[in-house]
Amino acid sequence: MAQDIRVKICGLTTPEQVVAAAEAGAAYIGLNFFARSPRYVTPDLARDLALAAPPGVAKVALSVDADDALLDEITGTVPLDMLQLHGSETVERVEEVKARYGLPVMKVVGVADAADLAQIAEFEAVADQILVDAKPPKGADRPGGNALAFDWALIAGREWAKPWMLAGGLVPGNVAEAIAHTGARQVDVASGVESAPGVKDQGLMRAFVEAARCG
Template identity: 70%
Template sequence: MGGDVRVKICGLRTAEDVAAVAAAGAAYAGFNFFARSPRFVTVEEARGLSLLAPEGLCKVALVVDAEDAALDAIVAGVPLDMLQLHGHETPERVAEIKARYGLPVMKVIGVAGEADLACLTEYSLVADQLLIDAKPPKDAVLPGGNGLAFEWRLLVGRKWLRPWMLAGGLNAGNVAEAVRLTGARQVDVASGVESAPGVKDAARIAEFVRAAQG
């Protein structure tokens, strides 16, 4: 562990959220453009929040199987540093999006068992980063942010061509163990720092970042 663990807080919706993330020392601020999520923000809302982010805080747009028209509006309207693809985007689609917008792309891979790790090598050839999350249940409305974890031991000793981030059921109580076990140098959290779905808690954000960084 150590202070070099980079933290992403996803699903920010208010100016207070952005201030709390910046104050806690997180590296990434995530804005969720998936309409069915309790963390959803419009392009206009995300633009206002992004403009509040201090220099050095990486602003990430989370999208799910977004068409070009939707991505065009997001990229044109919001000052961003990265796109996070949280749907069923193929490696070809990832490469297409990266080329079209000229922004770094993070591809999310849902994991329930070892077989789900097989595609990570292929995606690492086209994405700038990988985010390894718990695979949602078959009947889940949301592709992520469900507060579910997977078997972290699946990642022990594994290496990929790109930087990767660990997500899925993390909170201040378990993130240190997750980092120790997997060797993750980056972690992502949404529901684990909330007092209710979509409602961030500044104290929990600060506690999570402290725990992640040891």
């Protein structure tokens, strides 16, 4: 039986990928503004990608500890529906970003053990959504997109006041299991639907959405 699971496909880099993600059934598309990522896009390119998205698909801008100058450029150039803060932003910074740009904010919380879960309660007081991701390994040069999962048992049966999304090492072959273990109603994928870093595969995107909904 199909489930009402919302999928975010992150790190799209061409208009064709955006269209393919939407056709596969993605509810959100993610545009990555972190320069060290293989999925990085400039604000000008991101504008073209956002305009390629059909109506009803939410356009999310991923940034990592971005200052106001960068966020001003992104929001002034790209038609967006949400800002995703994927760095070490504080609760106060989340509040600042919400007030300055008037857009919903999704805050990413990296999880490696139970102690990391305390941050979720802190951020859900100010953010509109929480993305629960695997904490990057020591020495990693980027905070996400590392194809790593965390122990899903850490959040099994937990409920939070705000909508939340599960990320971290998800692929077509494990997303149904992840949903069953955690109760997630939203899932995020980047590297798990790629044929090469930054290159989304249309077949994998379709398979991921189908597995998420029908698992």
